[in-house]
Amino acid sequence: MGRWLIGIVSAGIATTSACGQDEQILRGTAGGGSPPDSGSSGGASAGTNNAGTGGSTAGSAGGGSDAGAGADGGGTSGGTSGSGASGGFGSVAGAGAGGSASDAGSSAQGGTGGSIAHCFTQATASRSCVGLSATCGDGAADDCCADDSVPGGTFLMGRCTTPGCSDEAVGLDAELPEHSVSVTGFRLDRYEVTVGRFRRFVDTYATPPCPGEGAHPNVLGSGWRSSWDQRMLPTPAHFEAALSCDGELATWTDAPGPNEHKPINCVTWYEAFAFCAWDGGRLPTEAEWEYAAAGGDANRLYPWGNTAVTQSIAAHDCEGDGSEGCASDDIAEVGALPSGVGRYGQLDLAGGVFEYVTDWFDHNWYAGVGATCVDCANVDGGQFKVARGGSFTSPAHRLRAAFRTNPSPTSRNVAIGFRCARD
Ligand SMILES: [Ca+2]
Ligand SMILES: [Ca+2]
DSSP states (O other): OHHHHHHHHHHHHHSOOSSHHHHHHHHTOTTOOOOSOOSOOSSSOOOOOSOOSSOOSSOOOSOOTTTTTTTTTTSSOGGGTTOSTTOOOHHHHTTGGGOOOOOTTOOOOOGGGTTOOOOBOOOSSOOTTTTOOOOBTTTTOBOTTOEEEEOOEEEEEOOOOSTTOEETTTEEGGGOSOEEEEEOOEEEESSOOBHHHHHHHHHTOOSOBOTTTTOOTTSTTOSOOGGGGGGSOSSHHHHHHHTOTTGGGOOOOSSOOTTTTSBOOSOOHHHHHHHHHHTTOBOOOHHHHHHHHTTGGGOOSBTTBSSOOOTTTSOOTTOTTSSSSOOGGGSOOTTOOGGGOOTTSOSOSSSSSEEEEEEEOOTTTTTTGGGSEESOOOOSOOSOEEEESOOTTSOGGGGSTTOEEOOOTTOOOTTEEOOOEEO
8 A cells, every 4th residue: 555655656746747736636645634444455355345236235214204304404304314215224313412323344433523413314316406507518508417327337447558557658557457347337427516516515514424325226335434424524614614725726616606617626535425425326436437437348548539638628737728837727617628528428537627436545456356346346444535537737648547546535635526426
C-alpha cells in the first residue's frame, strides 16, 4: 500500500500537469483525516463481495415505523419508511443517540455522533431534480437527473500495454492484470451531480442515511454504516462553509448563481454516498464505472473510443477555457461536450471532475479478491477510496477509462465530484 502511494506520487510529479490540484489527489492527502475504517487495507483480504443476489444489506422488514420520521429534511415525510428496494432498516431508526451501534467490520466508534437522533431512508426516485428545470446538457434542455441504462455483461477491466506498467500514459501496475469482470445491468446518471442538485440536498439536510441505505443490491455490506455518521456535517450552514474548499475553483456558491449546472466539487466521499442514497440511488462500484467508461466489451481506451483526448471532447489540463492555468472557466457545465459521450449515453465520464465510486482502494485488488468479479466491490475497508475519470486539471492520459486514483474519503478537492448509479 505504502509503496503504491509513493509510486503514484512519483508518477504524478513526473508528469506535467498544469496545476497542482490533480497532483494533490494522487497523494491522497488533501483533507488528511484519519481513516475511518481502518480495517483491512491489504490485498487479498476477506472478500465478502461476490455476493449472490438479492442480499439487501440490513435487516429488512423490521417495522421501521420510526425510520425516517422527520429525518428526511423536509422532503418526503416519514411515510417512506420501508419503501423502495432497500427495505425497512427499521432497526436503525431507534438507535438514536447511540449512533455507533453495530457496524460490522469497522473500527471502534465512539459515541461522538451522539447528537444525531435520526437518519433518513432512501428515496424511491430522484429527489434532487424535483422542481428543478430541465436545463442541463448540450442545448440546456435536458433533465439534469437523466440516467441511462447500462446493459449487464462481461468486459476486460484494467489495462496496461507496457512491461512494468510504470508509465502513467499507458498504464500503471494498479491497473493489472487486465481481467474479466461481469456486472449486472444498472442505470448510471447521464451527468455528474451538479451544484444545483447538490443544493437541494444541502438545503434540506438534517441527518445521515440510515445504516444499509445506498447499497448495491448484489454487494453485501455496501450500504451506509452508522460509524460514518460522524463524518457528516450537522447542518446546512456547516456544509456551505466546507464546500468552498479552494476559493475560486470550488463550484459551490451559498446562493444560486452561475455555477448551478457545473459539477459539484469539494465534497467528501461520505457526502457523495449520502447524496446518492438520498436521491434514490447509490454510488457506482469501481467495476460498474469502468464498464460504462470502457463501453463494456468494446473495451475502449476512453469513453468515446480510442482516439486521443482533445479539448473539444473532454476538458482537461486546465485548458478548457483556452488558456493555461487553472481558472473557474476551465470547469465546464455538465454535458457541454457531447462528442465525449460514452457508449451508453453518459457525458463527462472522462474529464470534468474525478468521480468517487463505492470501492476502497486496494493496489492488489485486481490480482486478489477482485480477480473473479461478478458484481464485486471492495467494501471491506481501507485508507483510501477510488476516484475515476480524470478531471479538468488532469493530463490527458489520466482520462483513460482504466485509470485509478485514490483520494482520502475525507478529502475535499476541486478535482473530485461524483455521479450516482441506480437499480
Ligand atoms: Ca485555463
Ligand atoms: Ca467526470
